[in-house]
Amino acid sequence: xxxxxxxxxxxxxxxxxxxxxxxxxxxxxxxxxxxxxxxxxxxxxxxxxxxxxxxxxxxxxxxxxxxxxxxxxxxxxxxxxxxxxxxxxxxxxxxxxxxxxxxxxxxxxxx
Amino acid sequence: xxxxxxxxxxxxxxxxxxxxxxxxxxxxxxxxxxxxxxxxxxxxxxxxxxxxxxxxxxxxxxxxxxxxxxxxxxxxxxxxxxxxxxxxxxxxxxxxxxxxxxxxxxxxxxxxxx
Numbered sequence: 001x002x003x004x005x006x007x008x009x010x011x012x013x014x015x016x017x018x019x020x021x022x023x024x025x026x027x028x029x030x031x032x033x034x035x036x037x038x039x040x041x042x043x044x045x046x047x048x049x050x051x052x053x054x055x056x057x058x059x060x061x062x063x064x065x066x067x068x069x070x071x072x073x074x075x076x077x078x079x080x081x082x083x084x085x086x087x088x089x090x091x092x093x094x095x096x097x098x099x100x101x102x103x104x105x106x107x108x109x110x111x
Numbered sequence: 112x113x114x115x116x117x118x119x120x121x122x123x124x125x126x127x128x129x130x131x132x133x134x135x136x137x138x139x140x141x142x143x144x145x146x147x148x149x150x151x152x153x154x155x156x157x158x159x160x161x162x163x164x165x166x167x168x169x170x171x172x173x174x175x176x177x178x179x180x181x182x183x184x185x186x187x188x189x190x191x192x193x194x195x196x197x198x199x200x201x202x203x204x205x206x207x208x209x210x211x212x213x214x215x216x217x218x219x220x221x222x223x224x225x
Contacts, residue, residue, distance in 0.1 A: 006153070034213055036216075041218075041219075042218060042219070043201055043203075043216030043217050043218050043219050044154070044201070044216045045216070046213035046214075046215070049213060089153060089154060091154075098144075098156060098159060098169065099144070099156070099203075099214055100156070100170075101146070101153045101154035101155070101156075102153050103151060103152060103153035104153050104154075
């Protein structure tokens with residue numbers, strides 16, 4: 001039973017354009033949502049997070065939007081850069097201190 | 112070195128062998144986690160620990176054993192390795208301060224069971 005889903009395995013975007021990565025979840029009890037970026041042969045690194053009581057959080061080129069009624073969050077990257085090419089995981093955090101990850105979306109930013 | 116480190120980075124073992132993956136963190140974080148990454152499955156939680164001597168099962172614990180006698184170490188043992196345990200394993204840790212605090216990941220261990 002996949003509680004956190006990323007339905008797009010891959011995404012290609014032109015440099016300078018917006019990248020939108022999507023994530024859906026099923027459990028309305030999640031407290032926080034996080035996005036991680038992962039380069040090949042490296043561990044995931046934290047990118048940005050959002051509390052379940054907010055609908056938007058921004059950090060430089062990265063913005064995360066949360067739609068609780070739809071149980072949907074998205075990560076916007078503007079403008080996209082070639083260095084953003086990586087696998088992006090969304091994760092949900094519950095009060096039991098577990099992070100539940102999605103399956104990941106491979107973003108390719110074309111120069 | 113400060114941070115979270117995993118060893119070995121790469122390991123090849125035979126079916127039926129016992130193998131232990133090591134994880135060490137220098138932050139004195141209370142929480143530690145083991146995940147495995149597989150194509151089509153993302154990162155799945157194997158075990159986690161809230162403190163020394165406190166561990167609990169995650170989504171895919173079968174075939175794995177963990178221990179946490181010291182806060183900084185969280186080894187993962189495959190008691191009798193199977194080919195289905197071929198994967199990339201990631202250890203992570205986080206502080207116990209604040210709900211939304213992120214977890215920090217190690218570099219990963221690529222395990223191949225032949």
